[in-house]
Amino acid sequence: MQETIKDINHNEINELEEILRLQNELQDITNEIYASESMAQIFTDCSKRIMNLFNVEAVNIYAVDKKRREIYTIIEARHLFREQRMAVNNRTIPGYVADTGVMINVADVHDQSEMKSRCKGLDLAGDRDGRSNAQLKQVMATPIVHEGETIGIIEVINKLGRDGRFVDEEPVLLQEISEVLAIAFSNHARYARRGKTRFDSLIRKGFLKEEELDQAWDESREQKETMEGFLMRKYNVSKEDLGKSLEEFYRCRFFQFSDRFPIPAELLTRLNKEYLLRELWVPIEKTNGNIHILLSDPDNIIKRDMIENLLKTKAIRYDVALPEDISKYINYFYQSHGDESSISDIIGRLDNTDEGENEDEEEPVTESDSAIMLLVNKIINDAVSRRASDIHVEPNITKRNVEVRFRIDGDCAVYQTVPFSYRAALVSRIKIMSNLDITVKRIPQDGKIKFRRNGSDEIELRVATLPTQGGVEDVVMRLLAKGETLPLEAMGMLDRNYAELLKVCEKPYGMILVVGPTGSGKTTTLHAALRHINTPEKKIWTAEDPVEITQYGLRQVQVQPKIGFDFATAMRAFLRADPDVIMVGEMRDFETAKTGVEASLTGHLVFSTLHTNSAPETIIRLLDMGIDPLNFADALLGVLAQRLVRTLCKNCREPYHPTMKEYEEMAGSYGRELFEKLAVPYTSDLTLYRPRGCDLCDRSGYKGRVGIHELLIASDSVKRLIQKNETVEVLREKAMSEGMSTLLQDGIQKALRGVTDFRQVRRVCIK
Numbered sequence: 208m209q210e211t212i213k214d215i216n217h218n219e220i221n222e223l224e225e226i227l228r229l230q231n232e233l234q235d236i237t238n239e240i241y242a243s244e245s246m247a248q249i250f251t252d253c254s255k256r257i258m259n260l261f262n263v264e265a266v267n268i269y270a271v272d273k274k275r276r277e278i279y280t281i282i283e284a285r286h287l288f289r290e291q292r293m294a295v296n297n298r299t300i301p302g303y304v305a306d307t308g309v310m311i312n313v314a315d316v317h318d319q320s321e322m323k324s325r326c327k328g329l330d331l332a333g334d335r336d337g338r339s340n341a342q343l344k345q346v347m348a349t350p351i352v353h354e355g356e357t358i359g360i361i362e363v364i365n366k367l368g369r370d371g372r373f374v375d376e377e378p379v380l381l382q383e384i385s386e387v388l389a390i391a392f393s394n395h396a397r398y399a400r401r402g403k404t405r406f407d408s409l410i411r412k413g414f415l416k417e418e419e420l421d422q423a424w425d426e427s428r429e430q431k432e433t434m435e436g437f438l439m440r441k442y443n444v445s446k447e448d449l450g451k452s453l454e455e456f457y458r459c460r461f462f463q464f465s466d467r468f469p470i471p472a473e474l475l476t477r478l479n480k481e482y483l484l485r486e487l488w489v490p491i492e493k494t495n496g497n498i499h500i501l502l503s504d505p506d507n508i509i510k511r512d513m514i515e516n517l518l519k520t521k522a523i524r525y526d527v528a529l530p531e532d533i534s535k536y537i538n539y540f541y542q543s544h545g546d547e548s549s550i551s552d553i554i555g556r557l558d559n560t561d562e563g564e565n566e567d568e569e570e571p572v573t574e575s576d577s578a579i580m581l582l583v584n585k586i587i588n589d590a591v592s593r594r595a596s597d598i599h600v601e602p603n604i605t606k607r608n609v610e611v612r613f614r615i616d617g618d619c620a621v622y623q624t625v626p627f628s629y630r631a632a633l634v635s636r637i638k639i640m641s642n643l644d645i646t647v648k649r650i651p652q653d654g655k656i657k658f659r660r661n662g663s664d665e666i667e668l669r670v671a672t673l674p675t676q677g678g679v680e681d682v683v684m685r686l687l688a689k690g691e692t693l694p695l696e697a698m699g700m701l702d703r704n705y706a707e708l709l710k711v712c713e714k715p716y717g718m719i720l721v722v723g724p725t726g727s728g729k730t731t732t733l734h735a736a737l738r739h740i741n742t743p744e745k746k747i748w749t750a751e752d753p754v755e756i757t758q759y760g761l762r763q764v765q766v767q768p769k770i771g772f773d774f775a776t777a778m779r780a781f782l783r784a785d786p787d788v789i790m791v792g793e794m795r796d797f798e799t800a801k802t803g804v805e806a807s808l809t810g811h812l813v814f815s816t817l818h819t820n821s822a823p824e825t826i827i828r829l830l831d832m833g834i835d836p837l838n839f840a841d842a843l844l845g846v847l848a849q850r851l852v853r854t855l856c857k858n859c860r861e862p863y864h865p866t867m868k869e870y871e872e873m874a875g876s877y878g879r880e881l882f883e884k885l886a887v888p889y890t891s892d893l894t895l896y897r898p899r900g901c902d903l904c905d906r907s908g909y910k911g912r913v914g915i916h917e918l919l920i921a922s923d924s925v926k927r928l929i930q931k932n933e934t935v936e937v938l939r940e941k942a943m944s945e946g947m948s949t950l951l952q953d954g955i956q957k958a959l960r961g962v963t964d965f966r967q968v969r970r971v972c973i974k
Contacts, residue, residue, distance in 0.1 A: 263367060698735055
């Protein structure tokens with residue numbers, strides 16, 4: 208009975224999640240339709256998202272031409288757009304729906320009895336869709352109706368991976384989309400009737416020709432550039448003239464960015480900077496009881512409703528600004544908001560000291576100075592904004608300065624230098640925030656900072672101080688990013704690794720290990736695996752140090768080694784707490800490893816991490832700890848070794864043809880026989896990618912990181928080798944013969960796909 212109730216609850220949760228997914232996708236489609244600049248954009252771009260929603264082979268959107276009694280659409284072929292028309296009659300399904308105004312939903316257009324019962328009078332002239340050339344089978348089509356008149360048709364064709372009629376919520380979804388399209392069609396028709404766009408003033412004043420404007424719509428969309436930016440760049444339209452045209456169209460004021468605008472601190476307190484940058488709107492003042500908002504499209508009803516719901520008022524005045532100026536306002540407001548200033552401004556508030564003073568003399572700057580507090584806050588805030596994982600504060604005796612470095616995407620880079628005279632105050636301030644003893648300077652200390660950013664959630668930093676040469680102290684702060692648990696499919700695994708990892712994660716008991724150096728993403732991968740199996744039917748305990756990622760449904764415990772509550776103690780406690788799955792942060796010692804093996808042999812699924820270089824080496828490391836080979840072989844399900852490599856910036860990565868020397872080096876590193884199986888010969892059209900650098904990636908050519916993986920599956924043959932205490936080389940050869948790719952091979956495959964480059968792969972792994 209209890210299991211039946213659990214099944215029902217699980218099904219209800221799945222149904223709710225699916226409903227939520229559909230609602231979110233429907234909202235995205237609605238936003239895209241309303242944001243479309245033209246009918247052509249609706250015909251071409253919006254249909255792609257609708258196709259993904261229904262999981263179908265093709266989606267067609269048509270408009271009705273009443274005068275010619277035809278329906279028409281725009282099709283894209285070889286990057287060119289052309290109009291396609293068909294008559295309103297009973298020879299095509301869209302023509303039939305336009306003629307009759309009825310919705311049709313058929314499982315098989317070749318089933319004569321079904322067609323006669325559902326589509327009386329329909330006489331198809333062919334069995335293929337004219338736009339996608341798809342073989343017609345399942346078809347659902349509905350009229351787009353505005354004020355009782357059919358003004359268009361939307362048609363979805365051939366459900367992928369399923370036979371039968373479109374059922375359940377799908378006709379309702381299509382009807383909702385048709386209602387959104389009806390409003391969009393009507394708006395575009397209204398604008399067409401009055402012959403007006405937001406750039407008409409530019410044509411009337413001779414800055415542009417009509418054909419240039421028509422061409423600019425398509426070119427700007429292809430180049431993923433705003434229309435305003437494209438016109439200013441290609442046709443040298445001034446921002447002032449563009450603003451006058453926007454003012455005339457939207458019937459409101461046009462604003463350009465000005466750093467002299469008063470900062471509306473009271474309007475920004477509950478608004479998130481990242482949210483405003485994503486949605487592109489900003490409040491700039493409150494006058495006469497009205498909040499003044501800047502938008503790039505003040506006629507966007509969806510966005511206006513969203514703003515009014517968020518601010519809980521309709522007393523809002525909307526004006527227009529260019530997207531780039533809205534972004535500048537947001538960055539300016541938040542840069543200067545609260546206690547954030549530039550580093551130079553903060554340092555300017557501190558008293559200057561003589562560079563030649565004796566370093567043992569008492570420093571005039573102390574940790575209680577407000578400017579030192581601002582300086583530390585500024586460093587942490589900027590580290591978060593730049594996606595840094597670590598902050599390094601390094602007093603330099605020889606250069607007599609303090610270097611602050613950020614580690615971003617695995618690489619350290621100098622962020623700022625601070626005068627040497629501020630070294631003690633800076634370190635002491637960090638110690639106070641970490642609850643450390645500021646009088647202790649000759650031994651390392653560890654602590655944590657809970658730091659709340661303006662308008663953002665609280666973040667946590669793990670702090671370590673170390674005494675260094677010259678009587679100074681270094682500080683390293685690791686930012687513990689708390690966020691949504693990533694799904695396994697976002698880990699960037701190759702198909703074989705992803706499929707095999709899913710299989711072992713779904714086993715009822717056994718041990719799965721994720722290995723690699725510090726900062727290689729082991730905890731992220733473990734939580735992604737736990738997310739995959741995290742259901743109400745399973746009790747999952749985790750022991751972590753610290754708890755970096757939280758996940759609903761897990762019971763998470765932070766170990767405290769200083770009071771004797773270590774991983775081994777936590778695991779023993781878990782075994783008395785009715786677990787199904789146990790995740791232990793790290794197998795640091797024999798006792799933890801032994802308890803993990805025993806737990807997996809007594810019917811529990813155990814996840815853990817180790818600091819080893821490769822998957823086969825992990826097995827030898829545990830056996831060297833003293834783990835019994837027979838028990839360990841029975842318990843082990845798989846070992847996933849991973850590293851993080853920098854990914855090429857998608858905005859600026861540069862294609863190139865590699866030299867034969869580069870190709871040979873890559874093939875030799877991969878293993879020539881195995882490389883030949885990849886079927887990537889050296890030809891004249893072989894293309895790889897390399898970094899170039901742009902504003903989005905701070906001119907580095909890289910942005911973000913991706914995992915490279917080595918998954919050893921504990922097959923029966925591998926288990927026998929473990930029982931025999933075979934060497935690392937024997938284990939690796941057997942695992943590779945069964946399909947394992949080494950870290951280097953995995954990275955080379957990602958380099959061939961343009962995700963990263965071979966140099967980055969070589970930086971993080973040897974084999």
